[in-house]
Amino acid sequence: xxxxxxxxxxxxxxxxxxxxxxxxxxxxxxxxxxxxxxxxxxxxxxxxxxxxxxxxxxxxxxxxxxxxxxxxxxxxxxxxxxxxxxxxxxxxxxxxxxxxxxxxxxxxxxxxxxxxxxxxxxxxxxxxxxxxxxxxxxxxxxxxxxxxxxxxxxxxxxxxxxxxxxxxxxxxxxxxxxxxxxxxxxxxxxxxxxxxxxxxxxxxxxxxxxxxxxx
Amino acid sequence: xxxxxxxxxxxxxxxxxxxxxxxxxxxxxxxxxxxxxxxxxxxxxxxxxxxxxxxxxxxxxxxxxxxxxxxxxxxxxxxxxxxxxxxxxxxxxxxxxxxxxxxxxxxxxxxxxxxxxxxxxxxxxxxxxxxxxxxxxxxxxxxxxxxxxxxxxxxxxxxxxxxxxxxxxxxxxxxxxxxxxxxxxxxxxxxxxxxxxxxxxxxxxxxxxxxxxxx
DNA sequence: GCCTGTGAAGCTATTCACAGCT
DNA sequence: AGCTGTGAATAGCTTCACAGGC
Numbered sequence: 001x002x003x004x005x006x007x008x009x010x011x012x013x014x015x016x017x018x019x020x021x022x023x024x025x026x027x028x029x030x031x032x033x034x035x036x037x038x039x040x041x042x043x044x045x046x047x048x049x050x051x052x053x054x055x056x057x058x059x060x061x062x063x064x065x066x067x068x069x070x071x072x073x074x075x076x077x078x079x080x081x082x083x084x085x086x087x088x089x090x091x092x093x094x095x096x097x098x099x100x101x102x103x104x105x106x107x108x109x110x111x112x113x114x115x116x117x118x119x120x121x122x123x124x125x126x127x128x129x130x131x132x133x134x135x136x137x138x139x140x141x142x143x144x145x146x147x148x149x150x151x152x153x154x155x156x157x158x159x160x161x162x163x164x165x166x167x168x169x170x171x172x173x174x175x176x177x178x179x180x181x182x183x184x185x186x187x188x189x190x191x192x193x194x195x196x197x198x199x200x201x202x203x204x205x206x207x208x209x210x211x212x213x214x215x
Numbered sequence: 216x217x218x219x220x221x222x223x224x225x226x227x228x229x230x231x232x233x234x235x236x237x238x239x240x241x242x243x244x245x246x247x248x249x250x251x252x253x254x255x256x257x258x259x260x261x262x263x264x265x266x267x268x269x270x271x272x273x274x275x276x277x278x279x280x281x282x283x284x285x286x287x288x289x290x291x292x293x294x295x296x297x298x299x300x301x302x303x304x305x306x307x308x309x310x311x312x313x314x315x316x317x318x319x320x321x322x323x324x325x326x327x328x329x330x331x332x333x334x335x336x337x338x339x340x341x342x343x344x345x346x347x348x349x350x351x352x353x354x355x356x357x358x359x360x361x362x363x364x365x366x367x368x369x370x371x372x373x374x375x376x377x378x379x380x381x382x383x384x385x386x387x388x389x390x391x392x393x394x395x396x397x398x399x400x401x402x403x404x405x406x407x408x409x410x411x412x413x414x415x416x417x418x419x420x421x422x423x424x425x426x427x428x429x430x
Numbered sequence: 431g432c433c434t435g436t437g438a439a440g441c442t443a444t445t446c447a448c449a450g451c452t
Numbered sequence: 453a454g455c456t457g458t459g460a461a462t463a464g465c466t467t468c469a470c471a472g473g474c
Contacts, residue, residue, distance in 0.1 A: 001418055004411075005443070011410040015389065029455070038391045042445055045456065057451050057455045073414075080413050089311060093304035094405065097389075101406075105413050144413050168416025170408050174230065174312075176253045184415040186408045190309065191316075193385050193401045195226040196219075198295050198320050198359050199288075200399040201383025203216055220465070244433070257467055260434065272433045272474050 002050040002073065009047050012037055014070045021063050029060035071104075081108035081142045083166070085157050086149035087117050087127055090172055094146060095123040107146070109136055130157075137164035147171045217265040217288065224262050227252055229285045236278050244275035286319075296323035296357045298381070300372050301364035302332050302342055305387055309361060310338040322361070324351055345372075352379035362386045 002010075016036045020028055030048075031041040048061070053069035055061035082098075084091055087110050098107050110127045112118060117127045128136055137145075145161040147154055147169055154173035161169060168184040171177050174191055217225075231251045235243055245263075246256040263276070268284035270276035299306055302325050313322050325342045327333060332342045343351055352360070360376040362369055362384055369388035376384060383399040386392050389406055 003443070007414050008404075008407045008411050011407040012391070012404060015406065031455090036391065038393065040445065041455095042447095043443090046444075046458085049457070055456055057457095058453080059452085060455075074410055076413065076417055080417075082409070082413075089304050089308035093308060096304060097405065098409070102410075105410065143416055144409070146409070166416075167419070168412040170405075170412050176227070176251065178253065182419055184412055184419070186412050188403065188405070188408055189223075189227060190312065190385075190403070191230065192223045192226040193403055194297070194313075194359070194361070195289055195317075195320065196223050197383040197385050197399055197401050198291065198297075199222050201358055201381075202291055202295075204382070204397055204399070218465075246433090255467065256433095257469095258465095261436085261466075264435070270434055272435095272472085273431080274474085275433075 006047045006050055007074070009037065009039065009043075010051070010070050010074055013044070013047070014067055014074070017063050017067050017070075021067070025063055027060045028063055028066070030055070032060075075104040079103065080105050080144060081140055082106065082144045082146060083109050083111065083133070083137050083140075083142045083161065084125070084146040084148065085111045085130065085133065085161070086147065086153075087112040087114070087122055088148060091146075091148035092122060094148065095125050099124045105144075108140060108142065111136075130160075133157075133160050134164040137161065137166065141165070143167045145169045147173055147177070149173060151175045221262045221265055222289070224252065224254065224258075225266070225285050225289055228259070228262070229282055229289070232278050232282050232285075236282070240278055242275045243278055243281070245270070247275070290319040294318065295320050295359060296355055297321065297359045297361060298324050298326065298348070298352050298355075298357045298376065299340070299361040299363065300326045300345065300348065300376070301362065301368075302327040302329070302337055303363060306361075306363035307337060309363065310340050314339045320359075323355060323357065326351075345375075348372075348375050349379040352376065352381065356380070358382045360384045362388055362392070364388060366390045 013033060016033060030044045034041040034044045051069040051073055053065050082105065084094060084107050095107060095110060107125050110122055110125045111130045111133050112127055113130050118129045120127050143166060145166045147157055149157050151174050154175050155177060158169060158177040158179055162179055162183055169177065171185060171187045174189065176187055177185055179185055228248060231248060245259040249256040249259045266284040266288055268280050297320065299309060299322050306325065310322060310325060322340050325337055325340045326345045326348050327342055328345050333344045335342050358381060360381040362372050364372050366389050369390050370392060373384060373392040373394055377394055377398055384392065386400060386402045389404065391402055392400055394400055
């Protein structure tokens with residue numbers, strides 16, 4: 001199985017490659033993609049080894065070929081539906097952003113407790129009552145969930161998702177979720193990111209050390 | 216300088232410790248905090264070495280003491296102000312969440328292009344025109360920025376922030392930002408998280424490998 | 431006896447450096 | 453001559469395992 005961080009970067013490379021294609025580039029060198037992604041050229045070449053589409057010395061990689069190859073690694077054979085729980089500001093931001101963006105991965109059901117939202121179509125996605133979460137997720141066979149509920153609701157939301165058959169969760173609530181073995185969690189801890197940036201932004205004085213990280 | 220990931224986890228530990236305190240706990244064992252944070256007990260103890268507040272064998276750590284110690288590591292001597300650029304759904308979600316939460320780190324100015332938002336107070340934070348960004352950020356001496364603008368605006372927003380003296384950026388736009396040496400960036404790539412979860416949620420069949428990561 | 435603090439080991443990720451292809 | 457593909461080296465991060473203190 002490919003390395004954890006490599007999978008993340010492939011997602012980024014693919015987006016950058018789409019941009020290159022739109023700008024009329026048919027080929028790309030490892031150092032160009034590296035500069036766009038803010039990583040080293042060796043990192044790009046190492047990551048692309050798992051994709052298995054060889055580049056040509058002197059000419060670099062074919063952009064369309066790489067996009068296809070990354071798709072072969074990242075994408076499910078058939079479209080994967082995603083459930084989003086919590087249609088507050090954050091949930092709506094995510095619905096708006098993903099609307100029609102990735103054909104192989106789309107948010108197909110939103111859930112909320114607010115009666116004013118239930119039954120509405122929010123950025124192209126129908127909003128259902130959370131009470132129907134387990135039934136609808138199971139019926140639609142959804143395997144991926146996004147949690148954008150308040151901290152107090154996060155764990156039992158996760159429990160319900162797992163019970164309904166969800167195998168992976170992106171968690172935006174500010175608390176870690178506890179799930180059984182076999183369910184993959186990614187905790188996007190915004191407070192942590194902000195405190196980390198606040199910390200490291202203070203560390204490098206005029207000629208200090210230079211920590212960097214993207215992703 | 217403390218390790219990168221350790222700083223991130225200290226932020227999480229502190230939040231969990233505040234929760235413990237509210238629940239009436241005066242002391243905590245490494246394995247308890249580990250279970251809450253979903254890491255190993257050895258990891259917690261290793262991380263707490265940089266905090267320098269010793270626990271007591273058999274009794275564990277004093278919760279208030281740890282909170283203080285983590286504050287000594289993470290917090291700036293004086294309150295750090297933060298600028299947020301882009302008061303869309305995502306920007307407002309972040310404003311709402313941080314409202315009055317951390318006295319030592321608070322979002323003190325929001326910026327947007329939308330005339331309807333300019334002059335408004337959004338979740339306790341005044342919204343200014345982006346045209347005044349550099350002047351206001353410099354005047355207020357802000358060092359940390361949050362970028363929640365569309366992809367097309369992200370790079371020049373970052374340029375303006377850096378020009379105004381910002382030393383650290385949390386970037387929520389779906390493109391990596393290029394900044395000069397000395398500016399610390401954290402790219403929160405939501406698409407990447409979702410694609411990663413979609414990928415790994417497919418990998419572990421009934422008895423497959425078990426990748427896990429939180430943070 | 432049970433938990434902390436930490437050297438040492440083990441593991442993962444990144445970078446180096448160069449052979450090989452065009 | 454210049455770029456890819458990759459073994460080897462390095463760096464960074466996590467876990468082991470146990471000595472030391474209460």
